[in-house]
Amino acid sequence: MTLLQDQISAVSDVTPAERAQRLNDAGAAWNERIAADAGSAQLTYRVSGRGIGSVATEIRAGKHRFIVDEPSALAGDDVAASPVEYALGALVSCQVVVYRLYAQALGLTIDEIEITAEGDLDVRKLFGIDESGRAGFHDIRVKVDITGPDSPEQYENLRQVVDAHCPVLDLFAGTVPTSSALV
Template sequence: METTQRTVNGFKPEDITATINALKEDPALAKFQWRARNKWISGGHNRSRIQDFYGGGKEDASRTEPFVVDNAEPPILLGNNEGPNPVEFILHGLAGCMTTTMVLHAAAHGISIDSVETSLTGDWDAQGFLGLDENVRNGYQQVNVNFKIEGDLTEEQKEQLISFAKKSPVYDIVTHGVPVKVGLQEAEAVI
């Protein structure tokens, strides 16, 4: 006889519980180090390779191939559209992380969601980046995130889902300054 495990929003509640219990038992398992390696191609075009990371108390080997992501600039910013630009990737990362965080926490609370769509806008003024006006910030002046959430949900539940989304790690990164250390890597010797 085949048994089907129940899922909520694509997650198995028992997997969520097991993960939470494992982290409560050994908080060191919650420590992760994410990695990306980037190489400049030409002009505003560069490419990142994302594969290995540390998590769950060990180096992860689940990714046999790297994710390869190009980013570039549109022609108005002197590029050739080889990929989205880095500030657009921030919107992508924010949308993805807030959405995943929302549906995971909803599943952990037994709240079923039919669909979530997110639209984001980021207001940016190139004068800061180009050093034309020192009073203009280099990054976004404002980011707007709007969710369209469907399901058999009350308005209170939808507000609870928004509060879940704000638990997103990328939301935290974007809304609170994160220390970033910048340095030089020694060049490898050519043999």
């Protein structure tokens, strides 16, 4: 069995009732924590990485480690997903979390959810060929496939709520003040 299969089997044994309880418990705990100390709502995430191989990176995020690489056409060894694929993966996974969270809060049922994100990127800026365009995605399309007993209108309302509250979608849709410094 591969590492991915091990990871999937570790999380796939959650029943809808267990998921609902965990979502309710987490929401209640955060509401209590923030009510007692508004400053507890402010979180700082730290991720670091070091270059390995041709252009790969070993990422350290808390207790987790993973590799990011590029395909051979971009000088990589193609041993892992690329940075932009991880970015789209972050968007998809954040959407799944927020869909589950708000479906629970709104009393909706999600039997199955699958989200696909597709992004268009022009590499001319990356390679210094044309400085006029964006270095990142210039268009991203997110498709959400939900099955469940609720009406299409209720799921559309859920989509609007999710899009307004998804932290990673906010990163893509808005400008985040970012600084860079050599140390």
